Amino acid sequence: MRRNRKEILSISTLIATAASLILIAIVYGAYVFSERSGALSQSAFDVSFSELRLSRAFNILLEAESSQRGFLLTHDASYLQPFLTYRQRAGAELDHAEEQMKQLDMVGSAPALAQLREVIEAKLTELDQTVAMGAAGEMDQARAVVRGNVGRDLMSQARDIVSDKLRQLANLRAERVADAQANAARLTTLTTIGVFSVVLLSLVGVAQVYSYSADLAGAQDKLATINDALERRVAERTRSLQTANEEIQRYAYIVSHDLRAPLVNIIGFAKELAASVKSIAPALDLPSPAGDGPVIAQARLAVKEDIPEALKFIDASTTRMDNLINAILSLSRLGRLPLLPQDIDLAALTERCVASLQHRLNDAGARVAIEGRLPRMIGDQQALEQIIGNLLDNAAKYLAPERSGRLLVRGRRAGPQVVIEVEDNGRGVAPGDHERIFELFRRAGKQDRAGDGIGLAHVRSLVRRLGGEIAVTSDGESGCTFTVTLPADLRRAMAEGYVNA
Amino acid sequence: MRDPNPPVMIVMIEDDDGHARLIEKNIRRAGGRHEILRFATGAAALDFLLGGGATRPRSPRARLILLDLNLPDMTGLDILARLKADERARRLPVIVLTTSNDKRDIEKCYDLGASVYMIKPPNYDSFANAIQQLGLYPAAIQAPETI
Incomplete structure (x- = not known):
């Protein structure tokens, strides 16, 4: 089972994306639910507070009534003291309760509260009246009012309203608490699902990594085997080629x-x-x-x-x-040329070649420039001088008469190899002759220059002796570029048997 | 009066008839009246020069050897080595004449003790000069201008 790189990448990306999305969802969900949880708690608290306020308002009314009763019964002024206190606070407490309940936004509570206020006002008026009568010594009259049951009715009306409201509030509170609990449960579920998903994805990821690693190890083993076989075959081929x-x-x-x-x-x-x-x-x-x-x-x-x-x-x-x-x-x-690998400064070597060809170059009206920095390499100085010298000489020999000759030498390191290019703006080589010009005694183009077709064959033999290759590119009109590829380290190439010592 | 250019025996080891004839003609043209004894194989030449056992004693008369490197039965280098290893033959001057301009062949010949190495076809003026330099022509000789 072999998976390609793209597939592995897409599956890994998918897992990572899914895990990220789930994490984001959990975090967002947790935020939303905790916000809601906070709101619900606040709301439940508000309901409780409303209940408290309402109860307190009613309690104060009760206290005020019992204080009035005590005073009327005993005519003792000490009973009157609490009445005065509660009488004073009753209005404020009712205001508080009303305000609190308004915040709850309970549907239909405004008319009930208005009615309660009326009832309470009426009760308080009744209480004030009777207490005033009692204080004026008209005890019997006061008791007659009490006995008229107007106060009792008012009280029971208030009680009914309050208890009704309290029941509503209790329901509301229960509702809010249930909401909060449901909310918490949802948060728990969400978190659990998220955690499970992340764990699941991690497991899938780990399984994937494990499977890839196994694949990779297998592939590496296979590659090593293939490499070994390949190296053996290359060595065999090299040997048989060398023999041939x-x-x-x-x-x-x-x-x-x-x-x-x-x-x-x-x-x-x-x-x-x-x-x-x-x-x-x-x-x-x-x-x-x-x-x-x-x-x-x-x-x-x-x-x-x-x-x-x-x-x-x-x-x-x-x-x-x-x-x-x-x-x-x-x-x-x-082919039997003894090679002497040594550190070569290609720039200096090229300059030496140019200097020794200067006379010829001047006669041909050619200028040579080195483009950029030429790399250093380990090679055979004599062979390299012959290669570059011959290529420059060849370029100077076949310039185009209609333009002044311009030769360019450039080089670069390419992995274990060095690439040297000699470019000219001469007459070029027709595309059909790109191979032929490297063959012994073969020439191409207009035969107006003395020569036996040896120079480039010589260069190619030297390049091959050094374990390299040479090629030419040209449109056949505006010049050509000879590209020489050589091992950057001749010593190693010789040690590894790719170049005969 | 003593002959200023006494004829001596020159042993030529050369398998190519044409080359042998050209060499001989050029020696003659340079005025040499030497006896030129030609062998077409290395074995026969060595028999003559070093002696082939009891039946054929070595010839003491040879004064100069002209040696081709490319022979059918052995290489000229082998012959040169055999000659230079022989106590009596090792002082004989040897002119190597061959078609090869291989640097390693040339070096080997001089290492083995060749006096002169010439690439065929030799410039016959310098060939005659080499023979003279090797002491066969006393200084008094006037080479006839025949070429």
């Missing part, structure tokens, strides 16, 4: 060596022939006893023109063939 390469080089060496032996004979005997012809020529100019017949004339033509012409062609061809064979020989030797 060595064989080709040996072959090239032997072939070119053996080709030279007959060539030496052709060169040598052509020279002998030239010497012989030279010695014949004066003899043909001597007066002949047979006279200057057509035979002698033909012989003269042969000796003075035909044979020298033939020898000239033989000489030109053998010289060229000798050069070609020498090129193959030197190319085959590059």
Whole structure:
């Protein structure tokens, strides 16, 4: 079972998002519910306070009545003292209760309270009246009022209203408390669900991580195995390539060596022939006893023109063939070129190449610039000088006549490799010739410059000897860029067997 | 009066007939009347120079050896090594003439004690000069201007 990276990422993201959303929901829910819980508690408290206020107002009325009764019964002024006190407070208490109940916003309580106030006012008037009568000594009259049951009726009316209100308040309080309890229960449920969800998601996450880790470990194992196999195969291939390469080089060496032996004979005997012809020529100019017949004339033509012409062609061809064979020989030797890895300052090396080519560059009217900083590397100085020198020389050789030559060298580090680019604004290389120009004795474009098609083949052999590769990019008109990729550390490449020591 | 250019024996070890002929012609053209004894194989040359056991004693007459490195039966380097290892033959000057311009071959030849290393085709003027330098031509010789 293999999951791709995208899938793993999306599942992880999903879990993380879900967990975050749940946490936010819990926090928000807790906030909402606790706000509500606070409001409900406050409201329940308000109801209780209203009950208290209302009871107190009624109690005061009761106290005032019993004080009045005591005074009328005993005519003792000490009974009158509480009455006066309560009488004074009754109005205020009723105000308080009314105010408190208004806050509760109880539907239909305003008319009841107004009625209660009327009843209480009437009761208080009755009490004042009777107490005033008692104080004036008209005890009997006062008692008659009391006995008239007006006060009692008023009192029971007040009691009815108060108890009715109190019942309503008690119901309201019970309602609010129930609400608060339900609210608390909901909060608990929410928290429980949230906690469970988070725990569940954590478990899913842990399971995912565990499963990914297992997958990862498995994949790593597999990768290691594949890597090992790959490395073995690369090493095998490298070895067999090296063997094949060595064989080709040996072959090239032997072939070119053996080709030279007959060539030496052709060169040598052509020279002998030239010497012989030279010695014949004066003899043909001597007066002949047979006279200057057509035979002698033909012989003269042969000796003075035909044979020298033939020898000239033989000489030109053998010289060229000798050069070609020498090129193959030197190319085959590059494969065995002993490498000396050392710390290379590419900028300094390039400047040395430019300095040694200065004369040629001046003749071609080419300017060389190093763009940016060239990296340092470990390489073979001689080989690198030949590579860069040859590329610059080549660029200077094939400039476009209509614009002044401008060569650019730049370089950068790319992982374990160094990339060196030599760019020019010359005539370029046609897209079909990008591979061909690196082949031995092959040339491309207008053949108006002397050359045997050796330079770039030589460069590529050197680059490959160093374990690198070379390529050219060009539109075939406005110049070209040669890109050389080399191991940044030749010493390591040699130690690891990717480059022959 | 003593001959200022006494003919000596030059042993040429060369398998290519054409090369052998060219070398001989150029020695002759430079005025040398030396006896030139050519061997086409290394074994025959070594037999002659070092002696092939009791039946064929070594020749004491050879004064100069011209050696090709590319022979059918053994390499010129082997022959050079054998000669230089021999007590009596090791002072014989050896001119190596070969088609190879391989730096390592050249170095090996000089290491083994070759006197001169020349790449074929040699410039025959310097070839004659080399032979002269090796003491075969006393200073009084005037090389005929035949080339």
